[in-house]
Amino acid sequence: MSEKNILISAGEASSDMYAARLATALRARTGAKFFGMGGPRMAEAGVELVADYHEVAVVGIAEVLHKIPAVIGVQNRLKREAKRRNAVLAILVDSPGTHLGVARRLKEIGVPVGYFIGPQIWAWRAGRVRVVKRRVNRMVVIFPFEEKIYRDAGVPVNFVGHPLVDVVHAHTTRAEFAALHDLNPNKPIVTILPGSRRNEIRQNYGRIVEACESLRRSDGNLQFVLAAAPNLTRDIFASYAGSLLDIKLVQGATYDALAAADCAIVASGTATIEAALLGTPMVVVYRVSRLSAFILRRMIRTPFFSMVNLIAGRSVVRELIQDDFTPAAVETEVRRLLDSPAARDEMKSSLAEVRAKLGPGGAIERAADIFAQML
Numbered sequence: 001m002s003e004k005n006i007l008i009s010a011g012e013a014s015s016d017m018y019a020a021r022l023a024t025a026l027r028a029r030t031g032a033k034f035f036g037m038g039g040p041r042m043a044e045a046g047v048e049l050v051a052d053y054h055e056v057a058v059v060g061i062a063e064v065l066h067k068i069p070a071v072i073g074v075q076n077r078l079k080r081e082a083k084r085r086n087a088v089l090a091i092l093v094d095s096p097g098t099h100l101g102v103a104r105r106l107k108e109i110g111v112p113v114g115y116f117i118g119p120q121i122w123a124w125r126a127g128r129v130r131v132v133k134r135r136v137n138r139m140v141v142i143f144p145f146e147e148k149i150y151r152d153a154g155v156p157v158n159f160v161g162h163p164l165v166d167v168v169h170a171h172t173t174r175a176e177f178a179a180l181h182d183l184n185p186n187k188p189i190v191t192i193l194p195g196s197r198r199n200e201i202r203q204n205y206g207r208i209v210e211a212c213e214s215l216r217r218s219d220g221n222l223q224f225v226l227a228a229a230p231n232l233t234r235d236i237f238a239s240y241a242g243s244l245l246d247i248k249l250v251q252g253a254t255y256d257a258l259a260a261a262d263c264a265i266v267a268s269g270t271a272t273i274e275a276a277l278l279g280t281p282m283v284v285v286y287r288v289s290r291l292s293a294f295i296l297r298r299m300i301r302t303p304f305f306s307m308v309n310l311i312a313g314r315s316v317v318r319e320l321i322q323d324d325f326t327p328a329a330v331e332t333e334v335r336r337l338l339d340s341p342a343a344r345d346e347m348k349s350s351l352a353e354v355r356a357k358l359g360p361g362g363a364i365e366r367a368a369d370i371f372a373q374m375l
Helices: 013-030 040-044 062-084 096-108 128-135 146-152 174-180 198-218 234-238 254-260 270-278 290-297 307-312 327-339 341-357 363-373
Strands: 005-010 033-038 048-052 089-093 113-116 138-141 157-159 189-193 223-228 247-251 263-267 282-286 318-321
Touching: 005 013, 005 062, 005 096, 013 033, 013 040, 013 089, 013 113, 013 363, 033 040, 033 062, 048 062, 062 096, 089 096, 096 113, 096 128, 113 363, 128 146, 138 146, 138 363, 146 157, 157 363, 174 254, 189 198, 189 254, 198 234, 198 263, 198 282, 198 327, 223 234, 223 254, 234 247, 247 254, 254 270, 263 270, 263 327, 270 282, 270 307, 270 341, 282 327, 307 341, 318 327, 327 341
Parallel strands: 005 033, 005 089, 033 048, 089 113, 113 138, 138 157, 189 223, 189 263, 223 247, 263 282, 282 318
Antiparallel strands: none
């Protein structure tokens, strides 16, 4: 019997991690050979990369315009490779701006499509569910409220839980983390997660630093930790640091930094789920360009922006988005959490409810079972 070829594609860093784990689990079940688009995690997992996710990764509506030619080029490349290798299945992970176009091209050549971590049709562009129905054979979702939305639209769907449940764990105690990074475990620690992309740092980090400088002026005991994404170098942050502030930069220890924190300032995105899984009280912040904000205000249909509040179905964490994201507002919310053990305990209790809704561990294994059945 000839070897099965499966296309697997991820369009950004977090998807690269999920797709790598999924490829490993599927290889164990099927013995298939994998190729597609991704990054270092997928390459380490033995996926032959024919495209790099950096070719298509971008944040913001306006910012995507200059990427359109590159995205179309990648979509066509994946179609050509799928046809050349006689792919028996394609698994697309997140990134609908790229992957729904890939799905259309794959349908043209008869390759069945499984989709893991689908478009956020519950937040904006609800009409895309009709596109999904036409182009995707099986949707596998990671948030509990998504399953009913897709099923009601006639899309074959399974909820498997969130893959981060298996991986988000601290490896050090607060005391151990403090000792490693020259911190005092008996003084308050504020951990900062400003985003993983350069444009997110440009939009978010300066305002966060201003808030932290003001917090430090009012309380000299405060300690600040910057949990930087591994792709971001120290010099990217250096120009923002004020003379009043000593921010400890750590890399490769994000979960330890969050678990050790009394509270965190977190850019909206996957990091908010990570903080929730660790039970860390947080304030959620985010900004995009003015043009992107103008467009998004007319498209977003949900009452909340952060995944934590969407999963909870109510306001659990304070969201400071776009014009609401000011240094003064960040300072006020961080100060409220630091000054009130009761407020922190209330938020931790709500975050535990969010954690329970994300399902038990084993999401990737369940997803692999479903995609293997598609063969």
